[in-house]
Amino acid sequence: MRLTDQDQARVAAAIAQAEARTSGEIFCVVARRVSSYVDVSLGWAAAAALILPMGLIPLGFDAAWFPGLGDTWEAAHLADRQMTVGHALGAYAVVQAAVFVAVFLLTRIPLVRRWATPRSVRRARVRRAAVQQFLAHGVHVTDKRTGVLIFAALDDHQVELVADEGIHARVDQGVWADAVAALLREMKADRPVAGFEAAIDLCGRVLAEHFPPRANDANELPDHLVLL
Numbered sequence: 001m002r003l004t005d006q007d008q009a010r011v012a013a014a015i016a017q018a019e020a021r022t023s024g025e026i027f028c029v030v031a032r033r034v035s036s037y038v039d040v041s042l043g044w045a046a047a048a049a050l051i052l053p054m055g056l057i058p059l060g061f062d063a064a065w066f067p068g069l070g071d072t073w074e075a076a077h078l079a080d081r082q083m084t085v086g087h088a089l090g091a092y093a094v095v096q097a098a099v100f101v102a103v104f105l106l107t108r109i110p111l112v113r114r115w116a117t118p119r120s121v122r123r124a125r126v127r128r129a130a131v132q133q134f135l136a137h138g139v140h141v142t143d144k145r146t147g148v149l150i151f152a153a154l155d156d157h158q159v160e161l162v163a164d165e166g167i168h169a170r171v172d173q174g175v176w177a178d179a180v181a182a183l184l185r186e187m188k189a190d191r192p193v194a195g196f197e198a199a200i201d202l203c204g205r206v207l208a209e210h211f212p213p214r215a216n217d218a219n220e221l222p223d224h225l226v227l228l
Contacts, residue, residue: 018204
């Protein structure tokens with residue numbers, strides 16, 4: 001999903017139109033991804049390497065399954081039996097390593113990675129990234145603390161809306177659910193720009209109701225879509 005210059009211009013126009021009827025500020029950020037989730041892949045790989053090879057034991061796992069590690073002769077001495085055990089442990093370690101690598105690589109595929117990553121983990125990391133952008137772009141330092149950040153993470157299929165404290169004091173946070181739902185709905189249909197336009201319009205209506213334009217109202221934040 002690639003956003004063109006024309007797409008960005010549409011979002012900028014939507015922000016300007018929404019802010020024309022309010023003293024509040026709307027700032028939009030879209031990120032391809034907020035985390036590599038390598039730790040999640042490592043977790044799945046480690047768990048699989050620990051658990052899955054155990055399923056071979058009831059099947060009569062034997063080092064002889066691996067060329068060069070088994071012996072068709074029955075061990076007659078203690079030293080031979082110790083060597084046989086060593087071969088079996090070595091073969092088991094090879095299986096564990098192979099499972100670890102296979103599962104790790106599998107969970108690096110974007111679709112599989114998203115499925116394997118708990119929704120709560122994705123939501124928490126997107127939320128953290130949204131708050132970081134909220135602070136990094138100064139959305140929290142507007143004159144009356146009436147800034148709103150709309151943040152979308154494309155690969156994570158997650159949307160976050162962060163409102164400053166001036167808005168918290170006067171607006172029920174439940175009213176933002178419609179804006180988030182509108183953006184999510186259009187993102188699922190591969191129409192992120194239409195989603196941003198709908199979310200911006202809804203946010204503009206809420207802000208206009210509680211924060212009408214002021215005399216000599218200044219545009220404190222840029223009216224463009226930030227791409228990460």
